[in-house]
Amino acid sequence: MQARQAHAPSYYAASAQTAPDRPVLSEDIETEIVIVGGGFTGVASALSLAERGHSVVLLEANRIGWGASGRNGGQVLGGWSGEGELVKQMGPKAEEFLWKTRYLGNEIVEARMQKYDIKCDYVRGAATVALNARQMKALEEEFADYAEHGMDGVVELADGPGLRKHMATDAYVGGLIDHRGAHCHPLNLLLGEAAAAEKNGVKIFEGTPVTAVDHGPAPVVHTANGKVSAKYVILAGNAYHMLEKEKLSGYMLPAKTYVIATEPLSDDLAEELLPSNLAICDSNWVLDYFRLTGDRRLLFGGRCTYSNRDIDDIEGELAPRMRRIFPQLKNTRVEFSWGGVIGIPLNRVPLIGKVSDNVFYAQGYAGHGVNCGHIVGEMFADAVRGKETGIDLFDETKHFRIPAADIVGGPMLALGMSWYRMRDALGV
Ligand SMILES: Cc1cc2nc3c(=O)[nH]c(=O)nc-3n(C[C@H](O)[C@H](O)[C@H](O)COP(=O)(O)OP(=O)(O)OC[C@H]3O[C@@H](n4cnc5c(N)ncnc54)[C@H](O)[C@@H]3O)c2cc1C
The missing domain is CATH 3.50.50.60 (FAD/NAD(P)-binding domain)
Structure with a gap:
């Protein structure tokens, strides 16, 4: 056994x-x-x-x-x-x-x-952030939905400068801050x-x-x-x-997705990067997400692979993405890298x-x-x-089912995700 x-x-x-x-x-x-x-x-x-x-x-x-x-x-x-x-x-x-x-x-x-x-x-507090105007419009619609259901106190729309108060990066055009979300x-x-x-x-x-x-x-x-x-x-x-x-x-086709965690940051650097200690995820289909841990590491996740293919160098894939958002982490070491299978219907x-x-x-x-x-x-x-x-x-x-999924599933999901990645890249 x-x-x-x-x-x-x-x-x-x-x-x-x-x-x-x-x-x-x-x-x-x-x-x-x-x-x-x-x-x-x-x-x-x-x-x-x-x-x-x-x-x-x-x-x-x-x-x-x-x-x-x-x-x-x-x-x-x-x-x-x-x-x-x-x-x-x-x-x-x-x-x-x-x-x-x-x-x-x-x-x-x-x-x-x-x-x-x-x-x-x-810790309470999260935000979904927008990389372009199309994504920001979707967040504005989500905010309107919250308001329609009497929950507008739970969320807050932030434009670029507003978001800058919560995160030290210019990577995003705005976001929806969710005071009930947590990490x-x-x-x-x-x-x-x-x-x-x-x-x-x-x-x-x-x-x-x-x-x-x-x-x-x-x-x-x-x-x-x-x-x-x-x-x-x-x-x-x-x-x-x-x-x-x-x-x-x-x-449901399993996709592998990956996470890294840096060494603990100094209190000053952690406070500078994410002063409100929010958990952040972007609005892409194949999204990046990050947050501080209890001992003030930056924990950063993203990327997806299919067909049981693994990324050989997780740090090599994710650390540059993290540093594009926070160049302040240029000299910060990554201490942990790992992956896991996520079930996506x-x-x-x-x-x-x-x-x-x-x-x-x-x-x-x-x-x-x-x-x-x-x-x-x-x-x-x-x-x-x-x-x-x-x-x-x-x-x-009703769910879409792939016949003989064990055989064709991975490549089909990979094809689907390539389409979504292209949409993300084109901002459409
Ligand atoms: C890298 C990564 C990042 C993610 N980030 C987030 C996030 O930030 N927020 C969020 O909400 N979700 C996130 N998710 C998704 C979230 O983790 C999952 O949706 C959730 O954990 C699923 O929980 P589960 O109990 O259904 O399954 P799992 O946690 O996968 O547990 C299933 C368990 O069943 C056991 N098992 C399987 N088959 C058998 C069997 N035949 N007999 C006995 N035991 C069996 C397995 O060993 C496993 O321990 C992420 C997922 C991954 C992989």
């Missing part, structure tokens, strides 16, 4: 709080709900369910936070990916759902940090939530890949050395799991639904998983109680 893989060699892994090595499942057990995958979707769902008194087992193939959740940009941004498409297909009920849940993930995270004393360098150390948030889940009775097994699911009134998930029978199964393996191919394959609407009556899945938040993973946890916790949730909304959405 393949041994569990360690966390990616990231800044997060190097500064993670201590976490126990959880056991491998080695017997047959029963529970009410079994969850496959220990990222934000799996752990947040486990905690939401356990807090409501359900018995939960969580099976993780590697370590808690091994996937995208433990290596992402740490931006906790409001809203969902693919909102326009969801509203286009599902109409006003989708719009109502999206505005109602916009910052629900942020609220859950903030409440849990307080309730369970989770230390994860969480954090995602691995420490997740490890804190996993510990809280265990305090609430959740049993977590690591190094335990699930190999198959039997459906029926009492579904069973199989692993190499044991199985779990339950009333409900939640599949939360995101871009990594290969289960239920007949229903789930071909909708072809129409960008997350894939959330049911494989059968009691087997749920959620994956493919396309870069919004810190917030949305937590919202989905609440949705699942409501769903097992028979309550109305947004799951049907996503389940009924």
